[in-house]
Amino acid sequence: MIAAAQRIRLIAPPQREEHPRVALLVAACAAVDAVAAGMLMLGTPLPLWLEGLAAAACHGTAVLLFSCFAQTRPSRRWLCVAAVLAVPCVGAAIAAAAFVTRGRGTVTVGRRRKPRRRSALSMAAMRRLRDALSPCDALYSGNDEQRLAALSTLSRRGDREAIALLRRAAADRDPDLALAAALVLDEIGERAERQVERLEPREARRAAG
């Protein structure tokens, strides 16, 4: 079975870092890295192995500085640390760029979700499916329990078809059916309102960039 790939949108939350502090940190890292590079390129009176060790220690200090003092989300911090570690001297500049850049929430990535394994239907469940009436038949000619189950199903679905069926039922001459259908329509409406309320702040954040 082909696993369904779900498209998700990444939205970067606003950053609150203070730029002067970041600049100071980047400058310190770059300076420590420059000392290490200078030691290697210009040479020192130390033996070669000690010189190498001192340069490595300086580079390590730069990396440590970034990992300990950079106040940002962990993912961003580790990205910067990786840049400083991988590319001496220039890495600090890359880290600075990564630090001050803000996402616009326009990047989409595909996330593969493992399909949920459905449990096999029991005989009782299969029998129930075989004997079940369609929601429409259950509403108009089913007994109390079938009608109740149909209303529950339609409420859960809440799609166009379900709403159309419920509206028809709400206009029925049977006052009990009309009332029950109207209440389910109200329930679907309330759920939709709640969903809009949940989504609205997120949309507003997106619009604000």
Place this chain on the structure above:
Amino acid sequence: MPPVDANGGSADADVCLVLEGTYPYVKGGVSTWVHDLITSLPDLRFALVHVGPERGTYTRRLYSLPSNVVSFADLYCREALARGRNTAVLERLARVERRRHANARRTSRVLHGLRWLHLQDNVDSSLLDDLAAGDLSVGAFLHGRASFDLTTELCDRLAPEASFLDFFWHFRSMNLPLVRLLQAEAPAAATYHALCTGYAGLLAAVWSHRTGRPFLLTEHGIYARERNLELDRAAWLQRTLDDRRSEGVVGPTDSATALALRRIWVHFFHALARCAYAQASSIVSLSEGSRERQIADGASAGETLIVPNGIDLEGFRARVGGAPSRAAERGPVRVAFVGRLVPIKDIVTFIRACFLALQTVALDVRIIGPIDEDPRYARRCRRLVARLGLTHTIRFEDSMPVERIYPAVDILVLTSFSEGQPLVILEANAAGIPVVASDVGACRDLLEGRTDEDRRIGPSGVVTRLAAPEETAAAIARLARDPELRRRMGAAGQQRVATFYRKSATVETYRTLYTAGAWQASAGA
């Protein structure tokens, strides 16, 4: 057991009104009706009995009792064995009760009656005889061997597929209030009058059976059907139905148990209604639709009658003025909803309808009514108004006297899911205001006429489907665009109220019912 919390005098009353969850503790249509009826019959003495769930549920009386109320008593269905929160005392009392009843095998007539109530569909005087015996104490019901044997027998016969534990607690929950109420002593009265079936209806029926005094039953809504609706929306049942698609046993109650319990509850409420119908000498409803439902639920057609609510037209006109205001013919049309902000009134549909109507006509909309009963729903309505950008067009206003409402209204809208016979329609019609109302309760009777003679007057408003904002919007827009139609409908409403919905006629019918005992067809309603 005497009625608890009785106060006032102990003089014999002409009428004992048995009320459940309403007057004088709750505001609303039935409470207003009761208060009006008592004050309109000052020469009759009333004894009031209010059935509530437990002490503390209702604390503040929202109406002051008229002077012709000679006694008032509160009965609690779910009273604890002892007052206070001392667990040690409660446990000791429970142990004593258990010891006293554990081995008592003697069955009681009330238990026999309960068995019948659950197993049979028919009701006769021997069932009421059994229930009226009142020989089952709460302790014996909770701890007696005979009571436990009945529980197991009924579980086997009514819900063999259900969990016994769930059945046990539901069985106690539905029958304990009955056992407790059946022990209450009837206040002395010439007539017993219940305002619903259910526990209050059965209590009044039993009191009438014990004393041999007539029993009058008035139903504004159909109690058994309202309880069905509550059951369908009960969380324990809803959750189970939602989970049915996956497998049988999920959630706190498995679906087989939940459905069996629902069946038992539905049967129980219908059985209570049948007991009340069987004992009642007259069964009153507000509309033909309700009367048909009563008959379908077991009421004898010959004992049913429709007594519509009326309005004190002269008093109303003195306060509001008879002719509708013409001030709005040039400005936006003034539309109002008058009622409590509660879900059953479906104000959301009204707001959506106004939003749609505003695309074509200019409206000034007011939602007038108390918001404290369901603050969550009130918040939902306000949020919807804000989201639709209508905060300047739709205003929320607290309840106010009628003389401040109707002179400033051109169209009244009522989008309720459920109504008996709404007083606001009568008031609007009396003020010459056309009404747009959903097709519930007696709304169609009120707007289009109940009899041929009534229908000849013409419509006094537009009836719409339930939860149909487009239809309501179309009706509002149609009326808003056509002042002549509004005038014509308003005039028809005034004529209809003046001819068929006079309070004096309602009061006189009840006086006859109270004094004559059984309803005589010639008495004229």
